[in-house]
Amino acid sequence: MRVEARPEGLHLPDLDLFLDPAARVTRAVLSHGHADHARALAGTVHATPETVAIARLRLGDTSYVPHAYGEPFELTAPSGTVARLTLLPSGHVLGSAMVLVEHRDERLLYTGDVKLHRSRTCAPAEVAAADVLVTEATFGLPVFRFPPVVDLEARIVDEARTALDSGEIPVFLGYALGKGPEIARILQDADIPVMLHGAVHRMVEVYRSFGVGDRDATAYERGKVDGYALIVPPSARTHPMLRAIRQKRVIAVTGWALLDASYDRYGADVLIPLSDHADWDELHELVARTGARRVLTTHGFAEPLAHALSAQGHDASALHLLHGDEE
Template sequence: MLRVEYREGLYLPDIDLWLDADGPRDRCVISHAHSDHIAEHRAIVSTPETARIFQHRRGEAEIETLRYFERRDYGRYALTLIPAGHCLGSAMILVEADGERLVYTGDFKLRPNVVAETAVIVPCDTLVTESTFGEPLYRFPPDVVTAERLYAAVDRALSDDRVPVVLAYALGKSQEALELLLRRGYRVALHGSVWNVTEIYRELGVEFSGAYEKYDRERLKGRVLITPPGCRKQPMVQNIERRYIIMLTGWALSKSAPYMYKDVDLVLPLSDHADFDDLVRLARESGAGRIITMHGAPKFAAHLRDMGFVAEHLAHHPGSTKGAKKQAPKKASNAIAQTLFD
């Protein structure tokens, strides 16, 4: 069986392959372009969409692209990228080596994504899965229910002459929120960073259900503003006298959400990650005989073992001090940290 290590990124020492390393590497396969999954590598392998967003966020790198389901043989191993449903171009990474099939999920969501490819589950022997919401507490209501709550809140705010401000990461969540709002006919203004990524989505062929505008301080009346979560403390949001702030995050179901989001008017559980049930569903439907959890609740592996799976949480490599330090605040169910990076 392939050895799997965490050393500031996922590393398969038997075939010398890096996946989503968070420090610069000579060559790295990238699942998607969120800031905690990329670094300034010399060369990357990714989907064309992720490569385009990587260039926008990190600049130059030697780029090799693989379309979904295009299998490429590298001699000691073969790679195939599978839709992950997390954001445009996001991929699960299938590695085939020595007769073993290993899938690394990166971040994923099984529910349909209104502006990205829907995730596909492929069979494997070893599953290395994120476990961000790996606690039974995190069972998200149907997305249509959450969307209706969003629309009702926006309607209330607008009729009260307030500006609804929707907080969502610049890559992925913002475009989902935008599409949901456009489908209901709202006029939407976008923070510059959201605008930039949204234009890349359009360039890559995503068709939104209406027009949208770039943020203009003088033209907010009657519009919904989408900004990254960190902006809520900045003048751009703070200077909107009559504002109504709505945060979209799976952490809405956390017991500490009222404390963590006390400066937000409403927190809705719309996530671009799998909830607990979908994490378990992926584990089951992959048919994997070995499951390794990472990027989230270590307890999830124990939940899986209780259900009869062979599962363990991926510990940090002893030499991986940077990863150990970074991992703790960034990934370990720390909802505030989750909202800060995009």
């Protein structure tokens, strides 16, 4: 199956189908709602119901066709042949999907963003067998090996309790889609009250509308944050809202926490490497589980990962796509 990196995005020319396009095209599949994947709409957009809801909020309206995980659907290629597509959980954030494309006895799996370790707020990844794998490589360097999730969750709870016990406000930095709701869930499960920045609160409401997260969380109110753990997107760290809080401990929760430079990048007192992406070992496990011989890498450290996979006997190369920097 031919795979091309075009200015409009990743393209499967045999099907005239774009995956996560960067510009408006005729038809596309969106893997998930992050701004570096859900970048532009298409005339027809295929996605999970959760991603449709998020794309509607962030990108607006078009002809959406929702597909539940694991329910195949058909697309007719320009040649008149029919391809079978299936969206499978990628374990990244609410609604995130890998896209399995079966056409003329060949199977291609596009991961979008993926992780294999568990999460409390999204379905675990379901890896399918494929002949061709197109995988993200955000953390495609051997330096990125994350500690066990259970240890990182315990650190999140400990940091919140320590800050609250010493009269500080624990301020967690996490994206509205994915990390923010996940941190909220970890803290709420430990009976720590949470207050959410507006963007995180709106997304938590989307999660709740899909039955994820059973407890109400409080939206941020100026002057009422004492006794709460506050969760804000990383972009809000320089906002006056945070400057007004004098006694605070800023905790960045991100895979980039493994780099010391992240203290400055996030303006954080504490870094915790809980990530929504696969680390180096998980990327290799993913490739092994698909059984794919041909591997195309994209997003992040695509070249080093492709190089390592080539050395192991794969037909691997990096695809160069234009993309942004949201986890």
